[in-house]
Amino acid sequence: MVDRYWIAFFAVFVYLVRVFEASVGDADPLYRACVEQCEKTGCVGERCFPHCKFPSDGAVVDSPWYLQEPLYLRWKQWDCQSDCRYYCMLDREKEREALGNGPVKYHGKWPFKRVYGIQEPASVALSALNLAMQFHGWLSFFILLNYKLPLKPNKKAYYEYTCLWHIYGLLSMNSWFWSAVFHSRDVDLTEKLDYSSAVALLGFSLILAILRSFNVRVEAARVMVSAPLLAFVTTHILYLNFYKFDYGWNMKVCVVMGVAQLLIWAIWAGVTRHPSRWKLWTVVVGGGLAMLLEIYDFPPYEGFVDAHALWHATTIPLSYIWWSFIKDDAEFQTANLLKKVK
Template sequence: MDPMRLFSFLLVISWSVNIIDASLGDADPNYRRCISQCQETGCIGPKCFPPCTFSSDGELVGRPWYTQEPLYLQWKKWDCQSDCRYHCMLDREKEKELLNIGPVKYHGKWPFKRIYGMQEPASVAFSALNLAMHFHGWVSFFILLYYKLPLKDGKKAYYEYAGLWHFYALLSLNSWFWSAVFHSRDVDLTEKLDYSSAVVLLGYSLILSILRSFNVRDEATRVMVSAPLIAFVVTHAMYLNFYKLDYGWNMIICVAMAVTQLTIWAVWAGFSHHPSRWKLWLVVIAGGLAMLLEIYDFPPYEGLLDAHALWHATTIPLTYIWWSFIRDDAKFRTTKFLNKAK
């Protein structure tokens, strides 16, 4: 389970049901007029944009100008439409600020200021820190298993769920990586990669919650439990990527998987008498309280720090606690096994 990524993903997809390129900002006639003028001329007043280059017959050049630049510079560039939208949005927000009118959303997003080409720089930074925290947790778990705890004769860990948590770590790293990329640049490809990686992590977390809470150690039984869920998750991910990115249906599926696994973990924590069950409770409860930041959706401070970015910040310490619970579980199971062997 990754409760932090889980809560975030559920809230993002719930917003997406209502956001289909229709917000107060992009409905503004002045904003639309600015976009139209920019895409026709490549300029907003005296400010012109290199991506909006035109041939002698007035047609937009098919190949973006920045593909002529080195690859390490290309990632900071945007296309003509994106640049027009961004600068028209900034101009409209400056005009409204002079009239003491608060910011509004454009195409489903608050008006963020780009930094080094990143669309939501604070969310990118905090997603990267979450990724780093998962990597730290995974490395510390690895060191505990293979350098601090006793090993079997074949140099294998006594902890029966070691392999499952290693794979969980890889999926978590992948999910937070694409979260950072998606917040850096929200396009169709990055959106699908972010959603798909989150769905896969959510489905695998459900499998892991079942296997650990019911103490499933037999490989054949694990396969029997996991196979139907893996098939379902893979089918759902393919549906989103190759047929239709249906936000409503995706939300139903993800909420069902989320509620199921949270219920499993909560019941298990209550009945297992695990010595570190309080860490599990802390992560679940604190993660739920942190969701208030998402519910109280406010415009980004100085165009950088919004509620979603702050939520990502709160998940960083919770990720540390979660991996601490996983390490405690490894020590608990190893000690229990060795005591039985005596």
């Protein structure tokens, strides 16, 4: 949760930085000449690419089906233009390094080195670890409620936010899954799935923050709070995917939802007597410090680990603490409800 909260604060800043830096590398005349030559000849130096024998749809013009590019290569959409840009970028960066110049961005991205066709291997691996951490947290929460804490006579948990946290866990795992896919290969489809998953998680997290912090237990009241927010988030996701993928508008929406829920949790942590409120503060403050990596945005070390990848690394322990707080909250509320029953 914390990663989606704090990124909302700095998303606009990072976006503007990327806009200003996006054309530094690809505006280089030597890079442009290399790409143009590669697209004509299919080669960069002594490296030649079979992709350049195929158009962007993966099939040779007027060719039989058996000359089509294999599906296992086509799914990543590494076409002639992508390979030309990638290897021209690598060669140009070697030349810049020999001259003592630092890396620059190409088409809005730092010069990463592929590993088995994976575009940003460190971010993919760390997104996968975050996914594993979310699964571990959700599974331990499930085990706690169903096997360690007392249950009602109807075999349901006393904790009144069980279903909501289960949904949150599934949305979190979904978000990190598409984050890993997006960092593996940045194309239009993976970008939309990653952004849509993040917005869905942010929207539901806002609902959850309101319901838990204000201790909304009545089902009708929960529906009244959730319905307009669910409608807005759904409409926003449909707008991004089927009408216009507006980065600026999406950033504003994420900022509002992120700031709102962060303030709710922070204020609740300050006024509540919850025994594990220190964990909530740790997540809030730690997440804020971790986001300094996103502001700094340094180029990838050895072409693999950049500031964004390190930010993904910091969210792993914070996610563990967050799920620990959720489990403590379940134990705390269950104990209070049992006291009232007795």
